[in-house]
Amino acid sequence: MKTEGRNAVIELLKTGKNIDKILLEKGAQGSISLIFAEARKKNVRVQFVDRQVLDKESETRRHQGVIAFTTDYEYFDLDEIIAKKKSEKGGFIVLCDGIEDVHNLGSIIRVAECAGADGVVIAKSGCASVTESVIRISAGAAEHMKVAKVPNLNQAVEKLQKEGYWVYALEAGGEDIYKENFAGNVALIVGGEDSGVKRLTKEKCDKVLSIPLQGQVNSLNASVALGIAAYEVVRNRLQL
Secondary structure (H helix, E strand, O other), rough: OOOOHHHHHHHHHHHHOOEEEEEEOOOOOOHHHHHHHHHHOOOOEEEOOHHHHHHHHHHOOOOOEEEEEEEOOOOOHHHHHHHOOOOOOEEEEEEEOOOOHHHHHHHHHHHHHOOOOEEEEEOOOOOOOOOOOHHOOOOHHHHOOOOEEEOOOOHHHHHHHHOOOEEEEEEEEEEEEEHOOOOOOEEEEEEOOEEEEHHHHHHHOEEEEEEOOOOOOOOOOHHHHHHHHHHHHHHHHHHO
């Protein structure tokens, strides 16, 4: 797997994951020197190459003068995410239902990490996977966030409920999110770009929550909606 872009590679170096090598552009300035110094500290092999070499290796065309080579992304088990809560006020997990766009998945992982979520859950089918593009779009957050890939999202919902989580679907037509109390274990489900949260999944949820919209457009981008909802959980818990 290739991780491209300066911020993404800097975050990768912080994680302690196994990095095979890093390609750096000859003569590049700025944070390239920081990447080189950190790589040397961790005994990671570094090669300085011409920009043409990076252009040839790049899959995103946005390498910013640096590409790191690692093993494929290693997913976590849902049990592992449940077991390691970051907050004493309760667990916080984000589930993705049909998020197919890598830009949305990358942004969702970034939001979840910034909001202190314990992990992100995606399904094996009907959802984008964690790729080099997702890692880059997440600005390196994917290197710090536990992501679980499950066979069936509805079964994951049932498991979370058995573990004491209140599971909320973010969807139009639900209850006002600003009136909800997010004490205890919380799981938020954000739906796909076109279909939203699937009907059967919504039926399994404890509640459907909506963000009140004030304009003429009747929907928000999935990652934007999650950002609003996730930080409502954060704000709510700060008052507990």
